[in-house]
Amino acid sequence: MIVSGGIRPKAHLQTGSTKKTRILYLETMTWEERDSAKDSVFDAASVLVGPIMYVYGGNAYENSNNDDKESAALCFESQFTAYYIPLDKWHRVKPANTQENPGRVYGHTMHYANGSVLLYGGYDSMLKADTFGFETGVCTDLSNQDDCIDSGCYWCSAGDQCVRPDNAFGVDGCVIPVTAVSTGESRNGACDAALDCRTCYEAAGCKWAGNLCTVIDTDDNTTYTVDDCTVPCESRGNCSECTDPIFHDKQCVWCDSTSQCVPLNEMTNIFAYGGCASYSYDSPEGSCPDLVCANQLDYKHCYSTPGCGWCDFVAKTGEGLCVDGNGMGPLPSANVTCPADSTYHFAPPEPTCQCSGHSTCDGGGRCGSCEGNTEGLNCESCIPGYFGNALNNGTCAPCETEFNGVACLMCDNLTGGCTDCVGNVTGAACNECGSGFYGDPLNGTCEVCLCNNQTDTCDSTTGRCVDCPPGVDGGSCDVCDENYMGDPTLPGGHCYFNLQVNTRYEVTLPEGQTRYFYVFPVRDNSELNITFANSGVLSPRYNSSLTIFWRTDKTMELIVADYTEPFYTNVFSQDVYDFNAGWFEVEVSEVGDIPEDTLRFQLFYTQYRPPPNLVKFFVTFFACFFILLAIGLSIWKARLVQLRRRAVRARQVELETMAARPFATAKLNSITDNYSLTCRSTPAGAATKMPHPLSTEPFADGETVIQTVLIQLPTPVDAPVYKIAFGSTLQTSKKRN
Incomplete structure (x- = not known):
């Protein structure tokens, strides 16, 4: 059994068409995934001819892969495809002959006879009763494999020949038998096919989660039963039950025109041919439409209600009657009938005068002066101070001036409830404290909410503040929540998040x-x-x-x-x-x-921390460097001056000390060339000849030297040996002298 395309769950309560193809092997009851079809469609027609399954049309509302944007936007498909089962391959077919292209259609049937594929009926926004034929052509005349397949014929690799698909099994070696190649897929296939909770649990090994039916994991030991499902849609008998928010599942849709509750993810399939004219989904309490024809009080509401027609009375004031009917006239089953002199309307043109029975129209269809305390272009509303439903000659009554002892200045023109109570009181019956007040309105004690100007809303009975700003808490909005700081009780005070x-x-x-x-x-x-x-x-x-x-x-x-x-x-x-x-x-x-x-x-x-300023850094560095260098040089220079002064002072002390020593006076001749020493007295009046120094040792200052000379000690003249000694003296240099 081959299954291709169709409707399957996608996301939360959403469905969509699919192009998946599966084969169910009946002997082993196992599923096998095969090559996906060319298009995602459902309600397409198919026919099996030999080893080929032909498919035409279908509803392809999600197929947006067509380059033709206008065509892609249409709901219906017009493609003719063939699935070659032994080859597991889909291919577009170009029929050799058609009586007339049936166009985009779905919901039709297909049959095969004598080399022709016949198509009957279908839906293309209207139900069809046409028959079309597709011919595969003379397959045996085609010698090229591509031409053979394009024509919807079957190409036999054994013998390289093209044959009609219904004859393929009669050619030896033409068709390779298809055998099961996988096992264990039956669980997946059964789970995927379940579109609702109860069907899901009826399939072994499946569970309903996130509005999808999935396979139960092998390590999941939870027990799942059908009792976990909510009330099925088909068991909900009216609009309120069907769309009641207490179920919290939003799985059902109420079809107003058929009075039927259907699953949301099956609606496309159940009403595939436009069977539901209007529907209600996720309706708040009391919002389900009133579809009783007799309850519709004007032409517009009657016309918009499925299965209703409007009887316009002869007075031509807009007054009339809504009855069960269709385009042919009122239905015999209607509880009421139109008066004999009325005009029946089921579709345009609409009645020329629509004044709700409170006025007549001029020649242009405009209402004159509205009567019966009504107003509006169609006299459809009560004037201020009156209330009621003015439609279809309805009555407008005066508003009550007092509710529960509280004066009422204005009422709702439809319900009559008070809309302007005197004092700090509100409510249709003036029985509630107004916004920003609390207390007992029946005793006249509605006081201002004390919420430190953080909010204007408090419980109308207890006075506890509600809707305090984020971060503010307390019955009077007077404290800050955790992680907030501040004082909301101060004028203009707030709670700040840190x-x-x-x-x-x-x-x-x-x-x-x-x-x-x-x-x-x-x-x-x-x-x-x-x-x-x-x-x-x-x-x-x-x-x-x-x-x-x-x-x-x-x-x-x-x-x-x-x-x-x-x-x-x-x-x-x-x-x-x-x-x-x-x-x-x-x-x-x-x-x-x-x-x-x-x-x-x-x-x-x-x-x-900001990045360092290199220019500023180096300027500061070198400024400090040169300042320290200058200070160092100044200190060094002062030190030199101090040391020089100390050295001069020390030399002066040494000179004075040496000058105070006793010295022997002796006149000596210096060593001659033959190293003879002659001691003689210097004649009176002759200049003293200074001895020649043997060595001179200057000081670092360049002004003082130590000179060493050879001195002959006193010795008799006839002594065979002279006695000599070395003597040193400190004296100033010639430059200073």
Whole structure:
């Protein structure tokens, strides 16, 4: 058995067409996955001819792969394909002859006879009763494999010949038998085929989860039963039960025109041919439509209700009667019938005069003066001070002026309930305290809610505040939640969320609300960066307002005011703001003009030390270096002067000390060339000849020297040996002399 295409679950309560193809081997009851079809369709027609399955048309509302966008947008398919079973291959077929192309159609039937594929009936927004024939051509005349397959014939590899598909099994070796190649797929196939909870549990080894039927894992020991399913749709007898939110499954749809509750993921298949004219889905309580014809009080409501027609009375004031009917006239089963002199309307043109029975029309179909305390273009509403349903000659009665002892100034013109109670009272019967008040309205004690100006809403009985701003808690909105700081009881006080450094916060803010944040610098020798990003930064949305303050214990400075761009970032320096003495306050508000809009944003701050200024560093370094060098040179120069003064002083002391020593006076001749020493007295008046120094040792100052001379000691003249000695003296140099 071959299964291809169809409807299958996709996501939460959604279905879609599929192109998967599977074969069920009946002997082993196992499924095998095969080559997917060319198109995702359901309600296509097929016929099996020999080893080929021909498929035409189908509902392909999800097939968007067609290059022709206009064609891709249509719900119906017109492709003719063939599935070659032994080859596991799909192929487009180009019929050799057609009487007339049946076009896009689904829900038809196909048959095969004498080389022709016959197509009958179908639906293309209208039910069809046509018959078409597709001929495969003279297969035996085709010698090329591609031409053979394109014509819908079967190509036999044995003998390289083209044959009609119904003759393929008669040619030896032409068709390779198909055998099962896989086992154990029956569970998957059965689970995939189940579209509802109960069918899922009827298949062995399946469970219903996330509105999909899936295979139970081998290690899952949970017991699943049909009792886990909600009430099936077909067991819900009316619109309210079918769409009642207490089931919390939203699995059912109520078809208004057939009074039938059907599963949502089967609706496309059940009403594949337009059988449901109107439907209700996920309806709030009381929103299911009233489909009783007799309850429709004007032509427009009657015309929009399936199976109803409007009887326009002869007075031509717009008064009439809605009855069960169709395009032929009122139905005999209708509980009421149209008067003999009325005009029946089931489709346009509509009645020329529609004044709800409270006026007549002029020649142009416009209502004159409305009577019976009514107003409007069609006299369809009661005037202020009156209430009722004015449609179809309805009555408008005066409003009550007092409810529960409370004066009422205005009532609802349809229900009569009070819309303007005197004092701080509200409610249709003036029996509730108004918004922002609490107490006992019947005793006239509605007092103002005490919520520290954080909210205007409190419990109308107890006075406990509700809807306190984020971060604010308490029965009077008087305390801050955990991780929040501040005092909401002060005038203009708020609760601020304490942002942590280097932490990114993602915040959702409902319409019209404001969030407050503290930013406390954690380091005083660094820079602080605050970044704000609206979630619409990639597709900018201007529904946010950003304000930033710098505060200390005594001062407050406005930095950014009502910034509405979707992205903001700024760096704050310790040189401008004393991080040890204050903090930043950040306010973010939702200011969009779209009702029920929500602001999503990111907010974070970081602190870091700024990179060093190399120019400033080197300028400071070299300035300090040269200053220290100059100081060092000055100290060194002063030290040299001091040392020189000490040396001069020491020399003077030495000279004075040596000058005070006793010296022997002797006149000596210097050593002659033959090294003879002659001692003689210097004649009186003759110049003293200075002895020649043997060595001269100058001091480092260049002004003082030590000279060493050879001295002959006193010796008799006739002594065979002279006695000599060395003598040294300290004296100034000639330059100084």
